[in-house]
Structures are given as C-alpha cells and as structure tokens.
Amino acid sequence: MAKKPSESPVTMLGKLRAQHPDAHCELDHDGPFQLLCATVMSAQTTDVAVNAITPALFARFPDARSMAKAEPRELEDLINRIGMFRQKSKNLVGLAQKLVAEHGGKVPDRLDALVALPGVGRKTANVVLGVAFGKPEGVVVDTHVQRLSQRLGWTKEQEPVKIEQDLVRALPRDQWDIASHTLIFHGRRVCFARKPNCEGCSVKAECPSAFEAELVGRKPARSRAPAVQAAKTTASKKPAAPKKAAKRVKAPRVKG
Template sequence: MATRSSTRPGAATGAAADPALAGAPRSSESRTALVRRARRIDRLLAERYPDAHCELDFANPLQLLVATVLSAQTTDVRVNMVTPVLFARFPTAADLAAADRAELETIIQSTGFFRQKAQSVLGLAQALVERHGGEVPPRLDDLVQLPGVGRKTANVVLGNAFGIPGITVDTHFGRLARRFGWTASEDPVVVESEVGALFEKKSWTMLSHRLIFHGRRTCHSRKPACGACPVATLCPAYGTGETDPEKAAKLVKDLVPVDAAAPLGTLG
C-alpha cells in the first residue's frame, strides 16, 4: 500500500479549501461539519455515478427478494445469469415453495453455497405463501421474519421494489462508511443507524447504490484507487491505497459481464 500523504488531488481548490468539508478524522469534526462533509461526498459520488442502481435484474418484488438472497458470497453478474432460468421455471412464490429441491439446487449451483441458498429460497417462498398470500410484504418487520432475509436484503427490496427508503449495509457500504469517518462500527445495524442520521431519509436508497458502486469500482478493499477518487479531498482514509493518479486509474474497474464458466468471485 502507498504511504499516507498529506498532498491530495485538488487540495488547493474546491471542497478541500473549506476546513469544514476537509477530510479531517471523525474525532476532530463537529457534528455539523460531519454532516456537511458526508452530504458533499454523496453529491460528488452522484456526479461520478449518475447511473447508480441496483445491479440485480428483476421484474417484481419476489424476483428481487430471491435474487438478493442468491447474491450472498457471489457477484450480481453471476446471479443475473441464473435468475432468468430460475424465474421462468418457478415464476411465483407458490411455484418456488413447491419446487423440487434437487432441481432448484442444480439451477442455482453456480452462485455458490447452493444447498444453503436453496433451503433459504424454499423456506422464504413457503413463508410467503403461508403468511402473506404469496406476495412480498412491503414492511421491514415482516421481511426480516422470512428465512434467509436480514436487514440488508429487506432494505434492498424495500428501496428498489417498493420505493421505500432504506440503507443497504453490504461489505462495500460498511467499508466506505468507515473510511469516510461516518461510523466506526463493524455492526451493520449500527452502521445503518449512524449513517442514516447524516442524510435525509429520501436519499438513503440512492446513497446505498452510490457507495456500493464506488466500492466495487474504485474504493476497493485491498487496494483502493485513492489517486483516481472523486472524493479524495474529503476522505480521512486517503493514502490507504494508490495515490499516483496514473497508477490509481488502472485500478478502477469497469464492471462488465463475465463468462458463465469463469470462477466465482471474478469481479470482486
């Protein structure tokens, strides 16, 4: 990793020229400064990723719910390769609830952990039929009672299938929220609460998309592309990764579909 440097891209102009917006460690910031910096980061990420969106393909709440469960420990790209076959074969919750387990496992096998995922899909489909008439409920408390569904999955469904604001704390979101100094917690529930308090509720879903986009493309776990980051001047973690602009630019990922035969985890 590159040595942390005090010289940041654009340090003399723009956001970094305002001490209240500069990427000071969280401990030295006032609450007002933290909120201003967080919202400035969100605006800059909106400029970088104007097309940020849920990268799972779906046509209805059930499809998104199942696809999100399948996305654990694999890529959205790979899930999108599997779900057309899955939903053509089992289009409703009742169909999924009555699915032959071996057939279901075969269809979703390439997503990894397919036996556990098949159990979750069968369980949640049966619960939907028994408790909700086969429909996905638009309520967090109901969603998290379904097998294999936690707050992250529930918020994905609420925000993208029902238009109900929610913060999706996946590994990318949590990592970036800590790097930005928005939270120090590793607990997803605490991260959701602390980050949510910095933003208007109506922005939560798009904020989630932007951080996830940025985490997948630029602010990587092992070697973030600090020198190619649009929020470098606002980030307390600047210098964690490559700071040279040309070298950093080579680290930025332009995520594209992979061949179905490629190994799991190709896109990170």
C-alpha cells in the same frame, strides 16, 4: 481509523452521486419476488454469479406460487453454481410457501414481515424495501458500504448494525437507498479494498483517508494480516534463538 472528513456526508454523497449517476441495484430482476430471491441468493457470492443463474431459475419459477410447489432439489439443479446452494434452495422454497400462505403470494412491503421469511435478514429486507418499494427502513451495509463509510470518516464503528445507525443519522431518509447503491458502485469501480484509485475519486479533497486508505475499512482479518504475520514471525523466532543459545552460552553468562 479514519479522521474526520472536511465536508458533511450529504455533500460528499452528492459528489459521489455525480460521479456515479447510474448507480443502481445490480441484481437483475423483474418485480419484488425476483429481487427478493436474487438478494437471498447473493449472500456470500457476487451479483455477477447470481445474474448468471437467475434467468433459468425465473424461467421455470417466475413467481411465489410456482416456486412454492417445487422441491428444493429442483432448485439445487438450477443454482448449484453459487455457494450454499442447498441451504439457499431450501430458503427460497420456504419463503415462497410462506408468501403464498401468509401474503397471497405477494412480497410484503414491511420490514417485520420480510425478516420473518426464511433466509431473509435485515440487509436483504432493506434491499427489497428500498429497490422494489422505494421505502427503506435503513441503509444497506454490505462489505463496500462498510469499507467506504469508514474511509470517508462517516463512522468509526466496525459492526454493520452500528455503521447503519451512523449512516441513518448522517443522511436524510430519502437518500438511504441511493446512498447504498452509490457507495457500492464506488467501492466496485474506484475505492477498491486494495489499491483504491484516490486520484480518480470525486471526494479525494474531502476524504480523510485519501491516498492512505489501504488499511482503513479493510476486513479485520485482512487488515491485521501483516501485523499478525509479523507478530507470529517474531514470536516464533524469539524463543528459538535463546533456546539454542541457552545450552551453550546463556546459562554460564546469566548465572555468572
């Protein structure tokens, strides 16, 4: 677990923003509807993969009204290079139909209305609220924001919802959106999950994990992997030795 940082999150975020002045949402889009669709599709896949398929998708279905009339199968043909494309196709058509039926074909700028759409959770809703409308209701916590927040000592939590609560307490509201983009940029370019480039980091003097970050902020399964593996190895070896020895050596020695 990370120790306390020597500077406030606001000060550290300022330094990170200076290092990544171009930090922004890296999903290509034109308007709230395309951003919403791209964000829904980005679950469990990369922005690069989504950006590779959205030009053809949005050329055919540029808005909610056109997509609402489509069959999910038509979308499947266009997005089948990303994971869960069948479910995502269904969600996209479903959310487009709901936008047409309940919001005049427009993307609402309220959290409650957004999370009522198929395939839209709090994270996706906050991406749309922050990027498209400039009024996020929280900080988007993806895998990079989670790892960085832990390494920087801004949270001791493991769950994204609790991490978000710590971040909204630590940062002023007008920085919630840019904080997320900046941490994601930093996570993709400097503070990698494996082998973070602490030498090239603008907050290495303040970061409590500097030069020893490999095991901080990693996903639980991965971060525990060496320990788990060691435990398994030990466990599998321990019983084996006594069993073999028991027949020939152990019994007479113990009882004697």
